[in-house]
Amino acid sequence: MLSLVSFTSSFHVAGTFGSSATTTNTKTVRRRCVLHHHHQQRGSALTTTDDDDVSDDYESSGKKKNKSGLNTRREMMLTLGVSSFVLTGGLGGKDENKAQAFTRPPPGFDLFIDTIDGYEFLRPSSWVEVKGSGNDIFYRNPRNVEENCFVAISSPSSNVYASVRDVGTPEETAEKILKQTLIELTSTRLGIIRESEVVSAKEDLDKDGTAFYDITLRIKSYAAKNQYGLTPEDRPQTLEWDRTFYSRLGTENGRLYELRMQSPSAEFEESKEQYLAGMGKSFRPFEVDTPPPSVGKQLGLNFI
Incomplete structure (x- = not known):
């Protein structure tokens, strides 16, 4: 018993590239796959033979029409192909656009992406992750x-942020961050003095028009070597550290995202373009699906 299956594909050979007149030759390549069934033994053998034929679908007088009103099988396939392309939104769709938009990180940097909370940024390849800091990533x-x-x-059960402007003006936000930073740096040692200032606070718009806040703070810490001196003269204050803090704030998913970096002030001007400002500009929150309350509780999230 023989079963014949014919696959037909057509292609055009165009004329000289760039010429105004193009000569088109139509050629149909038929591949015949013959499946032999042996009744006296189990199994089958698949034989493939290639056979080149010149199709008579196109004649010198013009294209033949079939009963359905369509031209050749090739045109039917082209019609189906175009319809499929329109329905699927083109080749690749959004995924292809994302792939084309991907930019390889610069030398010495790695791209960190958190697909659960929805943010990404560049970080130096040599930096190491610190566990147990209490932050989302450190x-x-x-x-x-x-x-x-x-x-x-910010917690999903706290305030809902539609824009970073919901926090306040850049100056107001800088004062809030400065206050919070000083609280975080609170020391139990005696005689600690902190001097702080807002170096800069400004709004920055990315290429999509989304607002971010760039805030730079400077904090100096003074300590006494002799904490138990009876008089101020016995407790002279000396500078123990001088640091600059850079924060970039943005919003997405109704939450406030902050990327904060710090560096010794003496090295800040030297490193901010390569590390701090460069990392800050790469910080981008993106939209993620919010888990339902049942899943959120398993993840330790509290929803109102």
């Missing part, structure tokens, strides 16, 4: 422990 420079960065995200 990286530190192993060669300089005063240089680090972390991401903090």
Whole structure:
């Protein structure tokens, strides 16, 4: 018993590239696959033979019409192909656009992406992750422990932020961050004095018009070597550290995202373009699906 299956494909050979007149030759390649069934033994053998034929679908007088009103099988397939392309939104769709938009990180940097909370940024490849910091993610420079960065995200059960402007003006937001930073740096040692200032606070719009806040703070810490001196003369204050803090704030998913980085002030001007400002500009929250309350509780999230 023989079963014949014919696959037909057509292609055009165009004329000289760039010429005004194009000569088109139509050629049909038929592939015949013959399946032999042996009744006296189990199994089958598949034989494929290639056979080139010149199709008579196109004649010198013009294209033949079939009963359905369509031209050749080739035109029917083209019609189906175009319809499929329109229905699926083109080749690749959004995924292809994302692939084309992907940019390889610059040398010395890695791209960190949190697909659960929805944010990404570039971080130096040599920096190491620190566990147990209480932040969403924390990286530190192993060669300089005063240089680090972390991401903090507002709770989904707290305020809902449609824009970073909901926090206040850049200046108001800077004062809030400065106050919070000083609280975080509170020390139980005696005689600690902190001097702080807002270096800059401004709004920055990305290429999509989304508003971000860029805030730079500077904090100096003074301590006494002799904490138990009876008089101020016995407790002279000396500078123990001078640090600059850079924060970039944005909103997405109704939450406030903050990427904060710090560096010794003496090195800040030297490193901010390569590490701090460069990392800050790469910080981008993106939309994610919010888990339902049942899943959120399993993840430790509290929803109202």
